Amino acid sequence: xxxxxxxxxxxxxxxxxxxxxxxxxxxxxxxxxxxxxxxxxxxxxxxxxxxxxxxxxxxxxxxxxxxxxxxxxxxxxxxxxxxxxxxxxxxxxxxxxxxxxxxxxxxxxxxxxxxxxxxxxxxxxxxxxxxxxxxxxxxxxxxxxxxxxxxxxxxxxxxxxxxxxxxxxxxxxxxxxxxxxxxxxxxxxxxxxxxxxxxxxxxxxxxxxxxxxx
Amino acid sequence: xxxxxxxxxxxxxxxxxxxxxxxxxxxxxxxxxxxxxxxxxxxxxxxxxxxxxxxxxxxxxxxxxxxxxxxxxxxxxxxxxxxxxxxxxxxxxxxxxxxxxxxxxxxxxxxxxxxxxxxxxxxxxxxxxxxxxxxxxxxxxxxxxxxxxxxxxxxxxxxxxxxxxxxxxxxxxxxxxxxxxxxxxxxxxxxxxxxxxxxxxxxxxxxxxxxxxx
DNA sequence: CCGTACGACGAACGATCGTTCGGTTGCTGC
DNA sequence: GCAGCAACCGAACGATCGTTCGTCGTACGG
Numbered sequence: 001x002x003x004x005x006x007x008x009x010x011x012x013x014x015x016x017x018x019x020x021x022x023x024x025x026x027x028x029x030x031x032x033x034x035x036x037x038x039x040x041x042x043x044x045x046x047x048x049x050x051x052x053x054x055x056x057x058x059x060x061x062x063x064x065x066x067x068x069x070x071x072x073x074x075x076x077x078x079x080x081x082x083x084x085x086x087x088x089x090x091x092x093x094x095x096x097x098x099x100x101x102x103x104x105x106x107x108x109x110x111x112x113x114x115x116x117x118x119x120x121x122x123x124x125x126x127x128x129x130x131x132x133x134x135x136x137x138x139x140x141x142x143x144x145x146x147x148x149x150x151x152x153x154x155x156x157x158x159x160x161x162x163x164x165x166x167x168x169x170x171x172x173x174x175x176x177x178x179x180x181x182x183x184x185x186x187x188x189x190x191x192x193x194x195x196x197x198x199x200x201x202x203x204x205x206x207x208x209x210x211x212x213x214x
Numbered sequence: 215x216x217x218x219x220x221x222x223x224x225x226x227x228x229x230x231x232x233x234x235x236x237x238x239x240x241x242x243x244x245x246x247x248x249x250x251x252x253x254x255x256x257x258x259x260x261x262x263x264x265x266x267x268x269x270x271x272x273x274x275x276x277x278x279x280x281x282x283x284x285x286x287x288x289x290x291x292x293x294x295x296x297x298x299x300x301x302x303x304x305x306x307x308x309x310x311x312x313x314x315x316x317x318x319x320x321x322x323x324x325x326x327x328x329x330x331x332x333x334x335x336x337x338x339x340x341x342x343x344x345x346x347x348x349x350x351x352x353x354x355x356x357x358x359x360x361x362x363x364x365x366x367x368x369x370x371x372x373x374x375x376x377x378x379x380x381x382x383x384x385x386x387x388x389x390x391x392x393x394x395x396x397x398x399x400x401x402x403x404x405x406x407x408x409x410x411x412x413x414x415x416x417x418x419x420x421x422x423x424x425x426x427x428x
Numbered sequence: 429c430c431g432t433a434c435g436a437c438g439a440a441c442g443a444t445c446g447t448t449c450g451g452t453t454g455c456t457g458c
Numbered sequence: 459g460c461a462g463c464a465a466c467c468g469a470a471c472g473a474t475c476g477t478t479c480g481t482c483g484t485a486c487g488g
Contacts, residue, residue: 029435046345048262052476064478065436073476129343131260168419172412176419179397180390187389198386205382205390209423243465266446278448279466287446 031079034059034069038076039122047077047126048133074136081130081140084123087116088147102157103164107203109151110181114199117184125185148178180206245293248273248283252290253336261291261340262347288350295344295354298337301330302361316371317378321417323365324395328413331398339399362392394420 037059041050052073056066070076091097096108117124127144130137152174159170181202188198252269259268266287270280284290305311310322331338341358344351366388373384395416402412 044345045347046260046262048260049345049347051474053474061435062437063476064438067477068435131258131263133259133263165422169415172415173419175401176394176397176416179400180394183390183393183397186393201383201386202390205387205423207423208379209419209421265444267444275465276467277446278468281447282465 029059029069031069034066035076035079035083036122038070039080039126042077042080043122043125043129046129074134077126078136078140080123080126081136084120084127085140085143085147087120087124088113089143091116092147092150101163102154102161106151106154106158107207109154110177110206111199111203113181114184114202117181118188118190118195118198121185121188121190128182128185148174151178177206243273243283245283248280249290249293249297250336252284253294253340256291256294257336257339257343260343288348291340291348292350292354294337294340295350298334298341299354299357299361301334301338302327303357305330306361306364315377316368316375320365320368320372321421323368324391324420325413325417327395328398328416331395332402332404332409332412335399335402335404342396342399362388365392391420 038055041054041058045054052066053063055073055076056063059066091109091112094108094112097105097112099105127140130140130144132138132141152171155164155174155177156170158164159168159173164170164173184198184202188195251273255264255268255272266280267277269287269290270277273280305323305326308322308326311319311326313319341354344354344358346352346355366385369378369388369391370384372378373382373387378384378387398412398416402409
């Protein structure tokens with residue numbers, strides 16, 4: 001499997017070994033840097049199609065060495081999904097997401113969701129592709145559904161308050177809203193110009209529409 | 215792998231054997247019915263996580279029997295992707311997609327794309343999840359990009375004609391447009407009420423927006 | 429300058445992968 | 459009623475999967 005183009009003997013970005021004040025040594029790879037490498041591989045080949053051999057090769061060490069730092073494949077997945085979910089759920093805890101009229105809260109959440117999608121792109125990408133094969137994946141799916149349900153409930157509130165134009169079924173609007181925002185992971189890549197204006201542009205587009213009304 | 219909940223010994227829907235007029239026998243399973251079974255499994259577990267054992271069990275026969283009907287796993291994938299791509303590209307050949315002002319053509323294509331997405335749901339779902347690990351997957355990815363490029367070009371034409379409201383960057387609008395439409399596969403399931411009105415609702419929402427302007 | 433702890437490594441484990449093969453069964457056309 | 463063939467099955471193949479283990483080299487604390 002994973003007949004993807006074999007990458008060249010990837011140069012490894014090692015966090016230089018540093019001595020702690022108490023004399024404790026730090027590993028050459030910290031857990032988060034190996035996680036970043038692994039998530040990048042997961043996203044290009046897909047989680048199931050990525051072997052531990054692929055991961056260790058991308059990190060520049062052998063498979064057995066890789067296991068010296070991580071506990072297993074699924075633990076890597078869980079850590080990545082945890083990070084993505086933490087970023088998303090933290091949005092709901094912000095004051096601007098909890099106070100004020102539903103429509104205003106909704107717009108704030110969408111703007112922040114775009115920001116988290118772009119800043120935590122690899123982790124959220126992995127989250128949005130989970131299928132539910134293992135217990136870890138099912139847990140992530142359930143948490144993700146809970147997040148979407150929060151937004152859907154907010155859309156329903158906005159409709160009930162008369163803040164959203166009539167004729168739009170709330171559940172359909174919420175689904176298309178989430179779908180539109182989440183689709184950003186399919187094309188956004190960090191470092192492109194105008195990335196800082198993206199959140200506002202997205203909020204504007206879901207508000208005004210893409211095409212003009214007929 | 216594929217620790218997904220083991221389904222009960224699935225009852226098999228066999229197309230009853232029929233004698234052809236010329237005396238040719240038809241197999242108990244025709245190729246398309248086995249393809250449908252396989253694609254359904256691919257979509258629930260993911261292509262890589264689905265084993266040939268899973269497919270044959272879903273069809274109600276053993277793995278070796280399954281190979282009597284199909285030539286291999288990747289051939290199944292290719293046939294499914296072919297069907298999805300054929301459905302999408304056929305839209306571009308319709309007269310209403312080739313004649314008239316860009317905005318009108320665009321709206322027609324979107325409406326038809328929603329229809330194809332729902333009528334060919336399993337196949338399009340598989341197409342939208344392809345990652346590019348094998349030559350077949352890369353071929354499907356390239357064809358899909360060509361389809362998206364056609365729509366993006368049409369959006370650019372509409373903007374150039376002054377038919378789309380100002381302030382929307384054409385490439386961003388096109389990407390969010392495709393993302394919105396494609397996200398339907400994440401939640402649409404056949405047989406739900408109001409399915410026939412979905413295409414028009416989607417066209418309306420991408421035209422008027424989801425939330426009211428601030 | 430030595431002892432040790434840790435990072436890296438090769439080899440191998442059982443399991444499962446996609447695929448093949450030879451043989452059995454039961455219906456069909458003649 | 460017999461020959462033939464399509465459908466089916468059990469068993470096994472080489473490969474690769476995720477994971478484990480014992481060992482080696484070496485940089486660092488003492």
